Amino acid sequence: MASTNVRNEMICCICLNLYTDPVTLICGHNFCRECIANVLNADYRCPQCRANFGQRPVLQRNITLNNIADHLRSREGSEILCMYCIETSMVASKRCLLCEVSLCDNHVAVHSTSPEHILIEPTISFSKRTCSRHNKTFLYYCTEDAECLCASCMLAEKHHGHQIHLLYVAYRQQKENLKTIQGHAIREEEIEKRIQYLQALLKCITEKAASIVDKVSLQFKDLRMKQDCVESSVLNEIGKKQEQVSMPVINLINQLDIKKDSLSKKLATIQELEQMLDPLLYLQAHKDDLMGVSDQNLNETEASLYEDLYEVLSEDLSEELIGTVNSDIVTIMSDLQKGYCVQEASGITLDVNTAANDVHISDDLTTATWSNVNQCRLENPQRFAILGVLGTSGFSKTRLYWNVEVSKEGGWRVGMAYASISRKGKYSLIGNNKKSWGLRSFNKHYSVKHDQKEIPLACRPSCYKVRIHLDYTAGLLSFYELGDSMMRHLYTYNATFTEALYPVIVVWANAWVKVLN
Incomplete structure (x- = not known):
């Protein structure tokens, strides 16, 4: 009995549990530090004797009570005892939120079963279940503010006209919603x-x-085999032509050698005749050997041989071989184009009806230039509100590319977009939405952007020509930089295109972009 009385003296009158870090007020009453702190936040009065302190009192820790409470708590363990059991200490199985008491199974059976008496699992700390302003238990729930309320909170102006339920009703509704x-x-x-x-x-x-x-x-292997065949055929043809041209030259050389030998013999005979002093013998000697030794006969023979050689050499060997090679290359390229070659899109022009009033369009409809002078075009649903312009034609189910020349200064974006792209505000710019893909250049830096996700590129602009490459069926959109000697890949988007794609340009800060056709 004495033990029970001691325990009752160690109960905080606010949370109705054993003291936790007990403190003493000036009036001498003791409370849990957390419990009295919540009360003093609203009113500087003792909740037990209602003494008015005028200002927030200093909380003095009661070491003796703390030690006794710790001793009782260690002896009882984590068990919460029934507050109605006096003779013997029974473990509580429920706690009533309305009455703020812990109950054992026997006392729960005789406790009120009305809806206001909400029973929960027993708890040591009850401070989170009480209103910090009014020090009253939460019994209601405001569905509009999603806030638990005490009786005083429910009457406050803040929740006037709101839909308010009892805690257990709101709890059951939320449970049903979770099941749904x-x-x-x-x-x-x-x-x-x-x-x-x-x-x-x-x-x-x-x-x-x-x-x-x-x-x-396999196709490229086949193309390489065809290329090898063409090369072999051309080399063989060159060999044949070489032999064909060389034979007359060789024959002419042989004939000249024979003529040379004949002339040598005749010259030797002439030298012998020059040494003869007898006129009769001179005229009768070797007259047969001197026949046909005239210069005119020799020149005519040589002229005939050189004429034959000129006729052979005059055949245009290079033209014939080049024609053969070109014919075979055309065949190879035709095979290549059937599956892989991409055509340049020709005749791309800009649609003035879509151009924003801060974008000037050239007379040939190929150049977009940022302008700080309002172009005063008529309003229509297709016109961009700021900075942009679409091409006149869209592309689908095709492979193609188009080139642009860009300004050194200012900022620009180029890319492809659906015709259904928004025309108003910043979300109409290339890459700021799901319906456009673009390459951006600003302050000498490249980046690509789609669906508001911008990816900076490591490479910096090195020239002022850009290629936009589209493979619609494969879902590939690539950007390249066109240098004088080579083409540099910048980035490739892989997507599933669902509408025709139109060329789109955005310019600002004195920038311009020209479509190259």
């Missing part, structure tokens, strides 16, 4: 099925890509 949401939520099995489907799709994409790679490799 859970019923509509995707189950784990369905998620697993979706994962399996996506994995199968990924495998299919990988296999399809591998198949295309094999096909491309």
Whole structure:
């Protein structure tokens, strides 16, 4: 009995539990530090004797009470005892929020069963269940403010006209809502099925890509074989032509050698005749050897041989060989174009009806220039509000590229966009939405942007020509920088296009962009 009385003296009158870090007020009453701190936040009065302190009192820690409370708590463990059991200490099984008491099973059975008496699991700390302003238990719930209320809070002006329920009613409604949401939520099995489907799709994409790679490799292997055949054929033809041209030259050389030998013999005979002094013998000697030794006969023979050689050499060997090579190369390129060559889009012009009033369009409809002078064009739903302009024609189911020349100064964006792109505000700019993909240059830096996600590029502008390359079917949109000697790849987007894509340009800060046709 004495033990029970001691324990009752160690109960905080606010939370009705054993003291936790007890403190003493000037009036001599003791409370849990957290409990009395919440009360003093609203009123500088003792909740037990109602003594008015005028100002917030200093809380003095009561070491003796703290030690006794710790001793009782260690002896009782974490068990919360029934507050109605006097003779014997029974463990509480429930706590009533309205009465703020802990009850054992026997006392719960005889406790009021009205809805206001909400029973919860027993707890040591009750401070979180009381209103810090009014020091009253939370019994109600405001659905509009999603806030728990005590009886005083419910009457406050802040919640006037709001839909307010008892805690247990709001609790049950929230539980029902959770069940409804859970019923509509995707189950784990369905998620697993979706994962399996996506994995199968990924495998299919990988296999399809591998198949295309094999096909491309075979086609290029075939093209290399055809190229080797052309090279071999041309080299053989050159050998034949060389032999054809060389034979007359060799024959002419042989004839000249024979003529040379004949002339040598005749010159020797002439020298012998020059040494003869007898006129009769001179005239009768070797007259047969002197026949046909005249200079005119010799010159005519040589002239005939050189004429034959000129006729052979005059055949245009290079033209014939080049014609053969060109014919075979045309065949190879035709095969290549069937699957892989991309055509340049010709005749791209800018649609003035879409141009913003701060963008000047050239007379030939190929150049967009930022202007600080309002162009005063008529309003229409297709016109951009700021900085942009679309091309007149869209592209789908095709492979193509188009080139632009850009200014050294200012800022610009070029790319492709759906015709359904927004025309108002900053979200109409290239890359600031899901319906456009663009390359951006500003302050000598490149970046690409789509769906408001901007990716800075490591490379800096090195020239002032850009290529936009579209493979609609494959879902590829690439950007290149066109130098004088080479083309540098900047970035490639991989997407699934669902509408025709139109060229789109954005310019600001004295920038300009010209479409090169």
